[in-house]
Amino acid sequence: MSTRTRLVTLIAAGVAVVLAAGIALTVTLGRPKVAPQPDPVAATVPVALKAEGLPKDFSIGVVLTLGQSGEPGSEYSRAAQGTIVAARRFVQGGTAVALRAQNDRGTEEGARAAVRALSEQGVSGVVVASTGPQARAAAKTAEELSLPAILPYADPSDPAQSTWTTRPSAASVEAALRTALNGKNRVLLVSDGGQVPASVQIPQALNLGDFEDVMGLAQEAAIRTGDQLRPPAEDAPEGTEPTKVAEPADAVVVSAGTPQRLARLVQALQSRDVSVPLVSSDGATSPAFASALAGLDGTASGQLVSVAAAGGDAAALQQDAQGRGMSAFLSAVRLAAGDAEVKNLTGDAPFSADAWAADAPSHDAVVALVRAAALAGSNDPSKVSAALRTMSVGPGEGLAGPSLDFSRTGALTAEAIPLFASSQDLGLRPADENAPRLVWVPAPASS
Incomplete structure (x- = not known):
């Protein structure tokens, strides 16, 4: 670990401790207390991730809906920049992970074409970072091409053995x-x-x-x-209050x-x-x-x-495995944003412009596919799918959000809970005066 990386990590740890002490959360709406659970994960989760056994020339496809006018599905195009963070973490650990992005143009036909194009480029799996009909079309096409597909923000219409969602169940x-x-x-x-x-x-x-x-x-x-x-009422007597x-x-x-x-x-x-x-x-x-x-x-x-599911930035304040996993992810976000050479998924803007929005679900989808390919020791999509079906991954494997169990189509192991909005700046992402200040926490917070 370089001197700069050690310094960033120490600063992040100090910020988390101060914030954890300073933010008082009052539990309401009958939220039950959670009993302490065993925590087998190491006291720290490294920013750099290793993937021994990952074949050379490994790549993952990312299907996006691009647009600036509220096109359905485009709401997660900035969140999906979390995939960049995951790829960078593996590069820091000495393992090359390439990302190939395709715009589905907000249509089902565009989604099918995007997945076919990614398959022709030799990707070993796809992250479908969209919603609605085009996300389901992309997942179906991936199934037909025997490509493993992870959907962080949508549910597949016809789940298959090679298709997973990581969003909470209905x-x-x-x-x-x-x-x-x-x-x-x-x-x-x-x-x-x-x-x-x-x-x-x-x-x-x-x-x-x-x-x-x-x-x-x-x-x-x-x-x-x-x-x-x-x-x-208009016909009420004069003087009616x-x-x-x-x-x-x-x-x-x-x-x-x-x-x-x-x-x-x-x-x-x-x-x-x-x-x-x-x-x-x-x-x-x-x-x-x-x-x-x-x-x-x-x-x-x-x-x-x-x-x-509780997997946002506020999780970094938790003194448990998920808290350490989220802290490592946010450290990686800051490092990527500080490097002017790191671009967004489409390569037309610096990653730093979207650093405020890059999220854990898209990051974790990439981590899971990398782990599966390393376990399989192959770039073959069918072998990656087979390996992924046997896996459960969590903070110990580099996830930032809740643990995922890919033995089932709905891989998310955590339940959805009420989350409350706060404008408090946690100080865990790069400073950006243009970024909205909205953080979701598991209990009401003072703004």
Whole structure:
């Protein structure tokens, strides 16, 4: 380890200790205590990763949806830069891992063409870093070509032996949403084309399509929550006072078709001073939501709740194996961002521009495929798939997020839980005045 790397590691450790002592988290909504678990992982997780047995000329394909206008699937194109961090960590350990990126153009046909192009380039597996129909099309094409495919942000429509998702299961998300709404008896749904699990009973709903604009919807929602008074009817007698609803909603579930539209709903509700929890089951933890909310001058507060597995930056403050794995990942993010020669996946901008968004799920997908190829001792995709099906990997193998068990299609071993928004700067990523300040933690945090 170089002097510079040792210094960065020591500084990161010091920052984590100070922040862990300084951030007080108050558990609410009936969140259960977690019993201590055995921790067999070493006291430190190295930034550089080794992969003995990995064949030469090993490469992984990454399928992206590119776009700057909220195209479905593009919400994770910046998060997927975590793949760059994983590849760099193996290079630091003396093992070359090449990444090949292809744009699926936001269509199913584009996704199929992207996977075929990657197969022709000789990749040993693919990370499908998109969502929606194109992600499912990419996974299906990978199956047909016998390419192992990992989907960090989507579920395959027809899971196969060579296809895995690392996102929480639908049942887990439903359970976490019910936990987030525990004790709330007058829940209001505010929707812009999104979906809410059918098992979650919501007695009243407002849909954007029934209003002239989003502010009209937000005003009605604020009336329903008791944060605004309902004005008198046009034909009411002169002098009639505005009234407050008798039984105001005690929580709002916010749902939209894309993270950008979700951010628009949230900001509109905040602008009308809605004070009850705003709960979303999908999309809010994506970088696109954080960026869109910041662009609209929305607020990252503890009243903003989402549902996901606990694998964000705040995990680095934990004194356990996952905390050390996340700390090592974030150290690698800082090192990559500090090297002007490190580019993003498409090679048209420096990695540093997306360092704030690079996430653990995309990073961990690359780590898993590398480990499988090293175990197989082969670049042959079918052999990589066969090896991956036998594997469980965690922080000891270089993961930043929760452990993954690839003996099943849904590889994520962690359950989804309620996560709460905070604008606190943890100081664990490179300083970037243009980056949105939104961190998700497993309990409300003071901003």
